[in-house]
Structure formats: structure tokens, C-alpha cells
Amino acid sequence: MSLAIRTFTHDKAAPLKFGGETLFKALGHPLVAPLAAALLARLEAAGPVAFYDPDGHLESFEALYPLAKVQPAGFYVQRLEELGRSFRGAAAQPIDTIADSGVRTILLASFDGARHVQQIRHLLPQGATLIDFDAIKLPAEMLSNPQRYLDPTNFATNFALLLEDNDLHTRIVGSNYWSGYGATDPSLWCRLYDKSGKELATWNESLPGPHACWTLDSAEIRKRFGLGAFEGSLFIHAVRIKGHGVVKYAVDTYNSAGTDLSATHDANAWPADYYAGLPAPAPGERVRLWVQNSHPVSIPAGGIGFARMGSNDVAWHNQEIAPFACEAIDVASLLPNLKWPDQIEVHAGRHFVRPRYTIDYNGQNGSKGRTRIAHANVERVDLEPDANLPKLPQLGRGFLLPFPILPHADFTTEILPTPMARGQSDLPLALDIFAADGTKVAETFLGKLDRADSLAVAIGDVLNGSMEKLGGYGHAELRYDFRDGGGGDGWLHAIARYRRGKDGAAAETSFGSHIYNIAVTYRDEPQSYTGAPPGLTTRLFLRIGGSRADTMCHLIYPASKTWHPESTTSLNLFDGQAKQIASRDIKIACGGSHHFRVRSTFTADELARAGEHGYVQVRDVTCRLFGFHGLINDASGFSLDHMFGF
Incomplete structure (x- = not known):
């Protein structure tokens, strides 16, 4: 059963645009938990308490801080439409009847208590004590918008997974776009928790200037606070910000030798009912899902479960997970008969943010000790197939899911479509393959896949072994194809998996589809970074590896309909304080791609001036690009993930 909190806001007019609720963040913040405990103790000692819930906050509070020991003395609402509700056995009554109750203590479940008190003060029983959520507010100096407590910019929070031992470290890199x-x-x-949910360290991390790069490295944190090895959650709250209520960052895991490079990015900060796109292990692999309890209340035994996609047979995790604790669950321990390309649906119950998974595997010639990291995705519960999609030629090729075909002399590329909405019973799909210059070199109809199907497609097989058709590299796009019927909802997802031939090093990334580069809009697409659609420009953040490793980047110019023949893209190199060091202009053919290495694009002197915390901003004002980045060590490992825009 899901935790009774609201985490997502769904817009029926734009169903593919779903934002995050703020209330559960305000209630579940680590600094709020002890304040809420004190509030509970006060209510428990107060005798009978009446509950007034004008804003609909009471049930979310109850989910995180159970009121079982508080003696109820009535339940009151403002909206007459809610008279059918009940709470703790008390039926809802209109607030204008509270005067006759004789109650001595009232809990006003609102962060906007002063406004509500002004409206009803004359209706309250004489001598009654009224307690509101002012008692559990964050300090004013942490707020970005003090006038509106539940403003999303007041709760720009996220969780990061930090893995730190003697030879495996985690680096988080982001951009101070808020000052921009x-x-x-x-x-x-920041607050760091160990695996058991115990607080290890709390601190404030100052940020550099506008758009400059910030870094949190587990090895440096370990040294700064005198810690031992740890695995756990880092809670991050961006305070006093403007313009953007989401904490975005890139994640690298690495070892000292550079043989263990992997990458992912920020967690979606709103816990979901379900996640999907978790792969079953291939032979010789161990897949572990890292569950980061994102609330100040335990996940009960049996609170989360795992099932083969398309199956109702759920294997439940029968161990409790403490508040803010972190647990790595070996999926084979619960579903021992599943193997790649089987995929797993996670019954998450809104207990944790979008989870990461790690895959421990062996490289070529029996080399051991490699680990790669990636993430599952939010499986939507509100989407249904859109009957209009097959009837809209104005969308051209419609929703596209582009992914790189890395230089095929060194890498193999494989794609696994993944159902990502509970209402998806089938996926009617086709795959198009493009050379770097935008020429389509192959296409294939994958069929109307059933929800339970797991079809991994090797790009080399689609090209019948004739990779020379592609040139050195290119990209491919999944799209809907309704020739045999089926439904589409625009929430098309897939896992792209890459393996390097010479050493068996592997990486994978997962992502969703969008409509790209058309002038008309449909269901809030083409998506914009911050404003209204259509989003037809590009600003991507590319962190660079400094002296540790080279950085590779694969930029794709997808187009649902014909757009500008070429992009006008600039690659702008900055140092860690956002001072521009150099710039390079490139052109990408519409429907094409561009693969480059940072060390081959900028001179050694320019990169030295950019320093260890330098970065590249990919900018284009004529089209929307989709990008992938990773670190690469030619002698050992590499990583790959998609980039974030802002």
C-alpha cells in the first residue's frame, strides 16, 4: 500500500508535463522531523484535540507522523464538498459548527495559519488553544520565497547516493543556474546519512558564481569530516534560490585506477508508486537496486516489491528500512529466474525517490571488479493511450527517443524498450538508424510489443553486420508505428546499453521520448526547460574529467519534422568560476549527430586554464539538441549518460 502523501501534480490539459508537490517535502525535511516530534508530544499531552484541515494537509502529516496517540475531539473542514471525509473515526463537520464543541485544543493543519485564524477566530470556543504548522517551519534564512511557504523554490531538495570505500568514490557535479x-x-x-539512516555530517556548501560548477566528492567529504567508508544518502537542499526549483546534477563513480568509471544523474525528487526499467542480470552479473528511504518514517516490511514486467506475481521485500536509511537489494534474491533482457517493475509505494541500480560484472578475459551505475524511471499511473496520436500528421514523426551509436570500431550498441506507464498494454514501435550527416541508413518495424515482452535490439543486427553503412558513428531513434494497431501515450522509454570490445567495459543509460523541433505544440511538447512550449533552443551542461579522464560527448539533432538544415551550435569552455576560456562552433545536420572528445576539441593550454572544475556549456538558439556525455580512459574504463539542460 502506498504512503498516503501526494507527490506528483498531474495536469490533464498537458498530461506529459507532471510537476512535483511541495507539501511532503515541507513535512519530511530532516530539520522538520524533530520539530514534528515535539508537536506530536504537545498534542498527546493536550487532551482531546480537534483537527481543522482547510488545505488538505492533515492526511500527509498523519502518514509521516502518526497521530494515533492523540485523543480526537472532532474533524472540521472548510469545503462543503469534503463533508464525506473522515479522520481518525470522526466524520467531517463544517468549521462554522466548532463553537458548540467546547474543544480546548485545535490543530490547524496549515502552513498558512494566520490567514485561516483571521477568518474563524470569532467562531472558536472561548479559551481554546489553536496550534498550526508554524511550529514545524524551516528557519526563515533558508527560504527563497518567505511570502509563500510552500513555493517550490523553498523546497528545491534532492537525494544523492554516495558510495565511498578505499577504492570506489562518488562525485556529484552541478551548475549554479540559480544565480543565473x-x-x-x-x-x-547538506546532510549525509549512513546506510542505517544515522546522521554522519551536516553542513552548508557555498556556491560559486552564476552558472559556475559545484562539486561534492565522497572522498573529500570523508576526509573533511574524518569519516570511515560509507554507503548512504546525501540530502541536498538548495536554499535562497531563484528561477528553478529542481536540483540537477551529474554523478560519476570512479576508482583510483580509472578502470571503474560509471555515470548517472540526479534522482527525480518526487517518490513514485512504481518504477520500471530495472534490468534483470545477464550471466555473470549482480544487479542491486539502491532503495533510499526518503522520509522520516520507516518503510515497513513488505512495503516494496518486485515483479517481472507484465506479471502480477510480486515478490515482496520483507525487511523494514529505517528513516533515511539506504539498502541495496539484490534482485536475484527475490526473482532468481529472471535474466537479461527481462525487466523488472518496482512496487515502490512512494517511499523513495527514483532509485539507482548498480551492476557488478566481469570484463573481458575474466577481469573482475567492474561496477556500473544507472537509474530506473518513474512509471506513470495517470497516463492512458492517446487515441489522437495516430491521427495527427501535423506531428510528423511524432515522439522520438534518440540515442547514440558510439564509434562502432570500439563499441557495440543495444536498445531495450521499457514500458513506463501502468496503462501501457502494448508498444507499437519502429527503429530508424541515421548516419552522422543525417542520412537514414536503415529502419525496421519492431512490432506491436506486448507489455510483458522484453526485446533487446542490437544495432549491428539491424544493419546486418554492415556497419560501414553508418560511417564511423551515428544515432538511432525509437518511434511509434501504428501499422498493426496498438496505443501510444508519449511516455516512451528505453535502456541503451554499450560495451567496449577490447576490455568488456560497459555503460548504460535510460531516458524518455519527446517531440523535437516543430513550431506547433501538443500536450506541452516540444518541452521547454523552464518556460512555455515549444522548446526550440539548447543549453546543456557538460562536466569534464580534468586530469582524471577525457570526456566524450555525443550530440543528436532529432527532428519530428524538417527543421533548420544545420544547427548553429557553440561549445563554450568555462573554468570553475564560470569565466569563459574558449569556444568552438560546430554544425550538426538535421537528423544527424556529432561525437567529440573534449581533449581533441580544446587545446591542452585551454583545458589547463579551465582547471579541474571546468565545464562546457553546449548552446544553440536555433534548435533543440539531445546530448550524452561520459568519461573515458582509453586504457581501461568509460561511462555514459544523457545530459541535463537548464
Whole structure:
């Protein structure tokens, strides 16, 4: 059963645009938990308590801080439409009847208590004590918008998974885009928890100037606070910000030798009912899902489960997970008969943010000790197939899911479509393959896949072994194909998996489809980074490896309909303080791609001036590009993930 909190806001007019709720973040913040415990103790000692819930906050509070020991003395609402509700055995009554109750204590479940008190003060029983959620507010100095407590910019929070031992480390890299929107004194409030949920360290991380790069490295944190090895959650709260209420970052895991490079990115910060796109292990692999309890309440035994996609047979995890604790669950321990390309649906119950998974595997010639990291995705519960999609030629090729075909002399590329909505019973799909210059070199109809199907497609097989058709590299796009019927909802997802031939090093990334580069809009697409659609420009963040490793980047120019023949893309190199060091202009053919290495694009002197915390901003004002980045060590490992825009 899901935790009774609201985490997502769904817009029926734009169903593919779903934002995050703020209330559960305000209630579940690590600094709020002890304040809520004190509030509970006060209510328990107060005798009978009446509950007034004008804003619909009470059930979310109850989910995180059970009121079982508080003696109820009535339940009151403002909206007459809610008279059918009940709470703790008390039927809802209109607030204007509370005067006759004689109650001595009232809990006003609102962060906007002053406004509500002004409206009903004359209706309250004489001498009654009224307690509101002011008692559990964050300090004013942490707020970005003090006038509106539940404003999303007040709760720009996220969780990061930090893995730190003697030879495996985690680095988080982000951009201070908030100062680019006008914030003058932003910072990151951070709290690190170990695997059991115990607090290891709390600190404020100052941020550099506008658009400059910030870094949190597990090895440096370990040294700074005198810690031992740890696996756990880092809670990050961006405070005093403007313009953007989401904490975005890139993640690298690495070892000292550079043989263990892997990459992913920020967690979606709103816990979901279900996640999908978790692969079963291939022979010789161990797949572990890292569950990061994102609330100040335990996940009960049997609170989360795992099932083969398309199956109702759920294997439940029968161990409790403490508040803010982290647990790595070996999927084979619960589903021992599944093997790649089988995929797993996670019954998450809104207990944790979008989870990462790690795959321990052996390289070529029996080399051991490699680990790669990636993430599952939010499986939507509100989407149904859109009957209009097959009837809209104005969308051209419609929703596209582009992914790189890395230089085929060194890498193999494989794609696994993954159902990502509970209402998806089938996926009618085709695959198009393009050379770097935008020429389509192959296409294939994959069929109307059943929800339970797991079809991994090797690009080399589609090209019948004739990779020379592609040139050195290119890209491919999944799209809907309704020739045999079936439905589409625009929430098309897939896992792209890459393996390097010479050493068996592997990487994978997962992502969703969008409509790209058309002038008309449909269901809030083409998606914009911050404003209204259509989003027809590009600003991508490319972190670079500094002295540790080279950085590779694969930029794709997908187009649902014909757009500008070429992009006008600039690659802008900055140092860690956002001072521009150099720039390179490139052109990408519409429907084509561009693969480059940072060390081959910029000179050694320019990269030295950019320093260890330098970065590249990919900018284009004429089209929307989709990008992938990774670190690469030619002698050992590599990583790959898709980039984030802002």
C-alpha cells in the first residue's frame, strides 16, 4: 500500500508535463522531523484535540507522523464538498459548527495559519488553544520565497547516493543556474546519512558564481569530516534560490585506477508508486537496486516489491528500512529466474525517490571488479493511450527517443524498450538508424510489443553486420508505428546499453521520448526547460574529467519534422568560476549527430586554464539538441549518460 502523501501534480490539459508537490517535502525535511516530534508530544499531552484541515494537509502529516496517540475531539473542514471525509473515526463537520464543541485544543493543519485564524477566530470556543504548522517551519534564512511557504523554490531538495570505500568514490557535479536567474546568496544545505539512516555530517556548501560548477566528492567529504567508508544518502537542499526549483546534477563513480568509471544523474525528487526499467542480470552479473528511504518514517516490511514486467506475481521485500536509511537489494534474491533482457517493475509505494541500480560484472578475459551505475524511471499511473496520436500528421514523426551509436570500431550498441506507464498494454514501435550527416541508413518495424515482452535490439543486427553503412558513428531513434494497431501515450522509454570490445567495459543509460523541433505544440511538447512550449533552443551542461579522464560527448539533432538544415551550435569552455576560456562552433545536420572528445576539441593550454572544475556549456538558439556525455580512459574504463539542460 502506498504512503498516503501526494507527490506528483498531474495536469490533464498537458498530461506529459507532471510537476512535483511541495507539501511532503515541507513535512519530511530532516530539520522538520524533530520539530514534528515535539508537536506530536504537545498534542498527546493536550487532551482531546480537534483537527481543522482547510488545505488538505492533515492526511500527509498523519502518514509521516502518526497521530494515533492523540485523543480526537472532532474533524472540521472548510469545503462543503469534503463533508464525506473522515479522520481518525470522526466524520467531517463544517468549521462554522466548532463553537458548540467546547474543544480546548485545535490543530490547524496549515502552513498558512494566520490567514485561516483571521477568518474563524470569532467562531472558536472561548479559551481554546489553536496550534498550526508554524511550529514545524524551516528557519526563515533558508527560504527563497518567505511570502509563500510552500513555493517550490523553498523546497528545491534532492537525494544523492554516495558510495565511498578505499577504492570506489562518488562525485556529484552541478551548475549554479540559480544565480543565473538572479539569486544572490544561494547555497546547499547538506546532510549525509549512513546506510542505517544515522546522521554522519551536516553542513552548508557555498556556491560559486552564476552558472559556475559545484562539486561534492565522497572522498573529500570523508576526509573533511574524518569519516570511515560509507554507503548512504546525501540530502541536498538548495536554499535562497531563484528561477528553478529542481536540483540537477551529474554523478560519476570512479576508482583510483580509472578502470571503474560509471555515470548517472540526479534522482527525480518526487517518490513514485512504481518504477520500471530495472534490468534483470545477464550471466555473470549482480544487479542491486539502491532503495533510499526518503522520509522520516520507516518503510515497513513488505512495503516494496518486485515483479517481472507484465506479471502480477510480486515478490515482496520483507525487511523494514529505517528513516533515511539506504539498502541495496539484490534482485536475484527475490526473482532468481529472471535474466537479461527481462525487466523488472518496482512496487515502490512512494517511499523513495527514483532509485539507482548498480551492476557488478566481469570484463573481458575474466577481469573482475567492474561496477556500473544507472537509474530506473518513474512509471506513470495517470497516463492512458492517446487515441489522437495516430491521427495527427501535423506531428510528423511524432515522439522520438534518440540515442547514440558510439564509434562502432570500439563499441557495440543495444536498445531495450521499457514500458513506463501502468496503462501501457502494448508498444507499437519502429527503429530508424541515421548516419552522422543525417542520412537514414536503415529502419525496421519492431512490432506491436506486448507489455510483458522484453526485446533487446542490437544495432549491428539491424544493419546486418554492415556497419560501414553508418560511417564511423551515428544515432538511432525509437518511434511509434501504428501499422498493426496498438496505443501510444508519449511516455516512451528505453535502456541503451554499450560495451567496449577490447576490455568488456560497459555503460548504460535510460531516458524518455519527446517531440523535437516543430513550431506547433501538443500536450506541452516540444518541452521547454523552464518556460512555455515549444522548446526550440539548447543549453546543456557538460562536466569534464580534468586530469582524471577525457570526456566524450555525443550530440543528436532529432527532428519530428524538417527543421533548420544545420544547427548553429557553440561549445563554450568555462573554468570553475564560470569565466569563459574558449569556444568552438560546430554544425550538426538535421537528423544527424556529432561525437567529440573534449581533449581533441580544446587545446591542452585551454583545458589547463579551465582547471579541474571546468565545464562546457553546449548552446544553440536555433534548435533543440539531445546530448550524452561520459568519461573515458582509453586504457581501461568509460561511462555514459544523457545530459541535463537548464
